[in-house]
Amino acid sequence: MSSMKSREVKVLQNIPISKTLKFWEGLKEGKIYATQCMKCGKLHFPPAADCSNCLSSKMEWIELSDEAEIETFSQVMVRPASFQQNKPYVVAIGRLKENVKVLAWIVGFKLSEIKVGMKVKLVAKVTDEGKPTYEFVPI
């Protein structure tokens, strides 16, 4: 089939993080923060500057505990363009005792060792490329 190439464009967006800066800075100090609404008490993770429950914008930062129970997981073998340099990774969703859930990579296990219901630890880290992130690791 005949085709012609479109004009090429590179996409690189600047994502504002002013309102969640404490979260991103906290990761560098090994801490994982959520926000809690000072009006209705709703705990938000991922952290939000505004409460979706009561629409108040009076929020305070709360450091989360590190114990999580895995609710589900998947090993991503076929990876997107910007993850081509990564080895296959396992994404999991874990529930913390504060009753918020976190989606992150789970590392330090063979795939066959990861089970729904298993207990893991949630830790903050800075990647080799200098990006702040968080992941599940063995207890």
Next chain:
Amino acid sequence: MRKVAIIGVGNSKFGNRSDVNISELAFEAVKPSLEDADVNAKDIEFVALGTAGAGAWYEETQPAVVVAEYCGLTKAGLIRCEAACASGSAAFFSAYSTIASGQTEIAMAIGLEKMREIDTPTAMEWIGRSGCYLWEFHNFGLTFPAYYALYANAHMAKYGTTEEDLALVAVKNHKYATMNPIAHLQKNITVNDVLSSTVIASPLKLLDCCPMTDGAASIILASEEKVKELKIDTPVWIAGIGYSSGTANLSKRPSYVGLEASVLAAQRAYKAAGVTPNQIDFAEVHDCFTIAEIMAYEDIGLCSKGEGAKLLRDGQTEIGGKIPVNVDGGLKAKGHPIGATGCSMMYELTKQLREEAVERRRQVPLKNYVALAHNVGGAGHYCYVTILRR
């Protein structure tokens, strides 16, 4: 609200359509839908175009105007609708609403997608970004198959659903696709073929996943007055539409064994149509991945929660079973051109309800002349359930 009927349908060949651009592909659906309804493009008062990947996986960023011009629809009211993989149903709902509300007498919904103009990793990138980029993709590279894989592992852990059960969805839908000339994948497969195919996102393998498909579908809708005026032989009436949505972040969902948006949309659709699940003659459900079809059976009330795999194993969703599902091959094998799917489901329901299935072998038996389409956007991020009645 006024009664609204489908009076014309068209569907392009689904597949790798690198022979046509986006407008030429839309034309392949629009022209037959106009011929089917026996109306002119100039008669269409409003056009809603459902498409998800404009500017990302194909080059036009404002495809509604480009397509409308190419198909002679310029001057009609025009909108582009986005509801991820339910964009086609969102367009259908928009076109329907203009008539139901009394604003127009005749309107068109077009579903359209070209997914194969870019390489696969870039496609995985764009589609992976479509849940919640900031918290799921930026650091964690969650892909679309992985969204459903998270549901698959949770469903398997809770209800004992197996990888073989998942494979049976693919085997069934491939079988029907071989009887459907417009389907993308025209090949029978076995459970073993599925189990031995490459892992994409565990536990989902290549043959658990819908292909990257190009395609278009067009549906023409009209008011009851217009149906009479045009002397339409077999109008297919919109009995009820239900809709709902789910959180962008999967981490905010209560569980991973079903889609809440599907449950709510189905309940609303049944209520609007005044029917119960056991009055539905056949259904099109959103089987972008095999687990999605099993969850859909449960979420829209074809069986109880956790019984989806059993319904499938017992052959109840085949022609001859209690409720045939996806007998056009489904997203799994007919193909899933994202924005086209919702309208393509309406094409299939209309053809079946008119007893015009292209291949007689896959004409479903009709008792109540009532059928349902369940179209999910994302992994339960959006959902539309539409019930039609002849």
